[in-house]
Amino acid sequence: MDKILFTRPDHEIVTSYLHKWTEKLVDKADELNRKIFDLEKEKATKENFESYIENRPDLILINGHGNERKACGHKDQPLLINGENEELTEGKIVYARTCNSASVLGKSCVENGAKAFLGYKNRFILLRNTDSTAKPLKDKYASPIMEASNETPKNLIKGKDPEKSMEKSRKKSRKKIEEVLTDYQIGSDKIIGAIRHNMESQVVID
DSSP states (O other), X not given: OOEEEEEEOOSSHHHXXXXXXXXXXXXXXXXXXXXXXXXXXXXOOHHHHHHHHTTOOSEEEEESXXXXXXXXXXXXXXXXXXTTTGGGGTTOEEEEESSSTIXXXXXXXXXXXXXXXXXXXXXXXXXXXTTSTTOGGGOTTHHHHHHHHHHHHHHHHHTOOHHHHHHHHHHHXXXXXXXXXXXXXXXXXXXXXXXXXXXXXXXXXO
């Protein structure tokens, strides 16, 4: 993966968490000398998204809110939309960390020529500790969930194929569940449930 396009809105609590945790992926891409196009915060607009795709990124990593038919950016502005611009993904691999987008949008992207679409057929669950919202990377509720979730795009950035990246993610998810069980405390059941739900909801369409 020589060229990677990131979208990282940051306009409320959930997107602030995704923004910070995706920063780890941006750093990994930089470490591997990938060409990075980073649509961060207010830059994550439909206009910019469509413009930067003209740079022909090999991999598109979308983070934000969404539903069955769209993946969103800054202030929930739709970026990738079923029936409107999914043909822009032709020849590319797409990973969307958004709720439900694999169910309709993902299939449409692949039908329009995307090499693969990796995303969630149901909701993406993210738990947060209200005492840690100012420091998302130190949130003990969010951390095991996001570490498991980051495994798929991290391996895509490394150049692993979609199926292998998904396999690595499932392995990481099981490891995180074991770690939470070992250090069991109040809230652990919900954390485990979220990791398991996200693992089972994540799919590869190719």
